[in-house]
Amino acid sequence: MYAESRQKELLEETHYFLKFIKAHPIKKLSLEEIKAIIAELRAVITYHDWRYYVLNDPVISDYEYDLLFRYLRDIEARFPELITPDSPTQRVASDVTKVFPEVPHLSKMLSLDNAYTPEELKDFHRRVTQGLGVNEVEYTCEPKFDGAGIALVYEGDYLKRGATRGDGARGEDITPNIKTIRSIPLRAPFSQFGIYQIEIRGEVLIDKETFRKINQERLEEGLPPFANPRNAAAGSLRLQDPREVAKKKLDAFLYQITYAVNKKGENLLGNHIKSHLEAISILQQCGFKVSQETTLCQSVEEVINFCQSWEGKRETFPYEIDGVVVKVNNIQFQQQLGETSHHPRWAIAFKFKPKQATTKLRKVVFQVGRVGSITPVGELEPVEVGGVTISRVSLFNEDFVREKDIRIGDTVLVERAGEVIPYVVKVVKEARTGAEHPIVFPKTCPSCGSRLVRLPDEAAWRCLNMRCPAQLIERLKHFASRRAMDIQGLGERTARVLVISELVKDVGDIYLLTEEKLLKELPKLMEEKGYSRPTFIGELNAKKLLQGIENSKNQLLHRLIYALGIRYVGYTTANLLAEMVNSIDELIKIPIIKLEETPGIGPKIAQSIKEFFALPENLKVIEKLKQAGVRMAKTEVSGPLTGKVFVFTGALSTMPRDEAKSKVEALGGKCADTVSKKVTHVVVGENPGSKLQKAQRLGLTIITEEEFLKMIGDKQ
Numbered sequence: 001m002y003a004e005s006r007q008k009e010l011l012e013e014t015h016y017f018l019k020f021i022k023a024h025p026i027k028k029l030s031l032e033e034i035k036a037i038i039a040e041l042r043a044v045i046t047y048h049d050w051r052y053y054v055l056n057d058p059v060i061s062d063y064e065y066d067l068l069f070r071y072l073r074d075i076e077a078r079f080p081e082l083i084t085p086d087s088p089t090q091r092v093a094s095d096v097t098k099v100f101p102e103v104p105h106l107s108k109m110l111s112l113d114n115a116y117t118p119e120e121l122k123d124f125h126r127r128v129t130q131g132l133g134v135n136e137v138e139y140t141c142e143p144k145f146d147g148a149g150i151a152l153v154y155e156g157d158y159l160k161r162g163a164t165r166g167d168g169a170r171g172e173d174i175t176p177n178i179k180t181i182r183s184i185p186l187r188a189p190f191s192q193f194g195i196y197q198i199e200i201r202g203e204v205l206i207d208k209e210t211f212r213k214i215n216q217e218r219l220e221e222g223l224p225p226f227a228n229p230r231n232a233a234a235g236s237l238r239l240q241d242p243r244e245v246a247k248k249k250l251d252a253f254l255y256q257i258t259y260a261v262n263k264k265g266e267n268l269l270g271n272h273i274k275s276h277l278e279a280i281s282i283l284q285q286c287g288f289k290v291s292q293e294t295t296l297c298q299s300v301e302e303v304i305n306f307c308q309s310w311e312g313k314r315e316t317f318p319y320e321i322d323g324v325v326v327k328v329n330n331i332q333f334q335q336q337l338g339e340t341s342h343h344p345r346w347a348i349a350f351k352f353k354p355k356q357a358t359t360k361l362r363k364v365v366f367q368v369g370r371v372g373s374i375t376p377v378g379e380l381e382p383v384e385v386g387g388v389t390i391s392r393v394s395l396f397n398e399d400f401v402r403e404k405d406i407r408i409g410d411t412v413l414v415e416r417a418g419e420v421i422p423y424v425v426k427v428v429k430e431a432r433t434g435a436e437h438p439i440v441f442p443k444t445c446p447s448c449g450s451r452l453v454r455l456p457d458e459a460a461w462r463c464l465n466m467r468c469p470a471q472l473i474e475r476l477k478h479f480a481s482r483r484a485m486d487i488q489g490l491g492e493r494t495a496r497v498l499v500i501s502e503l504v505k506d507v508g509d510i511y512l513l514t515e516e517k518l519l520k521e522l523p524k525l526m527e528e529k530g531y532s533r534p535t536f537i538g539e540l541n542a543k544k545l546l547q548g549i550e551n552s553k554n555q556l557l558h559r560l561i562y563a564l565g566i567r568y569v570g571y572t573t574a575n576l577l578a579e580m581v582n583s584i585d586e587l588i589k590i591p592i593i594k595l596e597e598t599p600g601i602g603p604k605i606a607q608s609i610k611e612f613f614a615l616p617e618n619l620k621v622i623e624k625l626k627q628a629g630v631r632m633a634k635t636e637v638s639g640p641l642t643g644k645v646f647v648f649t650g651a652l653s654t655m656p657r658d659e660a661k662s663k664v665e666a667l668g669g670k671c672a673d674t675v676s677k678k679v680t681h682v683v684v685g686e687n688p689g690s691k692l693q694k695a696q697r698l699g700l701t702i703i704t705e706e707e708f709l710k711m712i713g714d715k716q
């Protein structure tokens with residue numbers, strides 16, 4: 001896309017503009033001066049979009065990018081006549097679309113035929129070679145992305161239209177939303193290849209990590225999560241407000257040119273563009289994101305090998321994939337083979353084991369969460385989904401149950417996608433016998449018996465009793481959890497006995513525990529309450545627990561904020577808050593307006609934070625933590641990793657990236673998102689991205705996950 005020399009030039013200009021911006025407030029610039037710089041400023045920003053969104057390898061900080069972007073935006077606000085359709089500012093449109101008009105595709109958007117076994121791939125190969133009258137044929141293999149299909153039309157290098165698949169012949173025109181996806185260029189140099197009008201196909205996706213975060217936030221807000229990244233992507237694409245779409249971090253991979261003509265209207269597919277690999281290379285050179293995994297295979301055996309090896313790599317790939325697409329590489333051959341009304345005869349999808357299965361819903365129990373929300377949980381006849389046996393599934397809330405009309409005894413379709421919690425996709429109504437019965441929601445708390453309430457604007461029924469034992473158990477588990485205070489030895493069972501025995505009446509009490517209390521008092525208290533067991537906590541576990549509690553006193557501020565369990569304050573928000581303040585005391589006093597104005601926080605979370613700190617009970621707990629010696633403020637941590645800066649690329653197999661970063665920070669190290677000379681260690685997981693190549697170029701120290709675990713002391 002960009003020649004090395006052009007990249008150098010753009011980088012030099014980047015630094016020139018950053019200085020220029022400081023010295024030249026827009027008010028003082030003349031129209032002539034602006035005209036002289038605006039095109040190059042746009043080129044610079046477009047270049048950084050490409051580095052960030054297509055290569056995942058930015059070369060300036062987000063802050064510097066923002067400075068450039070705002071400068072351009074403000075210039076355009078002053079001189080709207082200078083705005084061009086490909087200006088990077090035009091990605092965030094402002095109008096809410098009421099309906100998406102229907103548009104015909106330039107060529108029919110077909111489906112793919114499926115193969116589930118090597119034999120079926122061989123059958124496909126036989127059909128292809130017989131159809132062509134040849135013995136050998138070249139194939140390409142690439143991941144089959146599980147997202148939402150799109151068709152893009154460019155004319156004279158400009159993006160003209162983006163549409164959904166629709167019924168295959170006509171789709172919905174979602175151009176304003178497509179423009180918000182920054183890995184899709186608004187202008188692409190197709191004319192360099194003699195192309196005037198072109199239609200390309202691809203898939204809009206959300207990567208697994210972003211998907212996990214979106215769902216986690218939805219859960220924290222009491223909303224039912226999306227079933228899978230595909231639904232999240234498809235749903236986001238059809239959002240009516242492009243500003244909302246822009247927030248969703250959609251990604252797009254392009255994998256096919258379906259139509260390409262020159263200015264005279266002559267077809268170029270099969271003539272100038274001879275193979276699928278060439279088509280992909282053109283798309284890459286025009287700035288699109290294409291799959292780096294596309295591989296040429298010379299025989300059906302090689303195809304089978306590729307398909308089978310990818311079934312194993314599926315879990316560690318950053319995007320959800322449901323198979324491999326095998327295509328005849330030669331486009332003239334493709335044209336010769338043609339298509340049925342349903343699928344092309346020159347391609348096939350090798351499908352992986354499905355991540356869905358049907359099973360029976362036996363029973364529903366009701367769980368009390370840490371803020372008192374009552375969650376219905378379905379008990380299932382155990383069933384294997386994607387290699388894992390599932391016997392329980394959250395039904396989230398009453399609205400979810402009513403909307404899907406879920407009844408006890410129903411046959412349900414469950415899915416486990418994106419390595420997330422299982423999810424009921426739908427009820428198989430055809431399987432009903434009449435013996436199913438509705439799910440009845442309780443009126444009182446299953447733990448403490450208080451009357452449940454459903455507050456306006458909330459989906460969940462709640463128990464408002466602050467002293468409800470079930471809530472306290474959940475709060476305690478959350479406080480001790482991996483991303484919070486990370487207290488080893490404080491899981492479900494221990495939390496339960498600590499609360500039932502009343503040794504712990506709020507989370508602050510855990511810092512008052514002693515061996516004496518755990519080993520002598522606790523059994524007595526439990527017996528008084530009618531529980532008898534030889535041991536509740538053994539001597540070894542007691543020591544481990546106390547050590548875990550002691551260690552937790554030194555956790556970083558963002559973990560403590562997260563651990564407090566403030567409603568709607570998830571891990572991401574806790575990190576944001578920890579960046580804004582230096583201590584819990586500062587957070588308690590922070591003006592609500594400041595919270596409301598912070599991007600990523602907003603009025604609902606701000607209100608919840610204020611309500612939390614307005615409750616005397618909560619302040620008392622914080623005071624207890626302070627007295628116990630829990631660190632309440634930011635201080636530079638020093639430890640074995642002080643002075644070291646880590647970057648992660650690829651998926652780690654032993655822990656999520658968040659956790660790895662926290663561990664580094666707890667040991668005094670720092671983490672960066674991008675590779676630069678300041679980085680001292682690059683940790684490489686499965687399927688590393690372009691950061692690895694950059695690290696190699698810079699000659700940085702590259703280590704494996706195993707070496708990393710040794711450094712943080714997780715492994716001998």
Ligand code: IVH
Nearest residue numbers: 110111112142143144145149255256325344
């Ligand atoms: S090529 C004629 N390549 O899968 C269709 N499709 O189940 C040729 N898909 O409609 C499409 N990844 O939306 C192709 N690498 C890939 C793909 C891919 C996902 C989608 C596409 C298609 C659907 C069929």
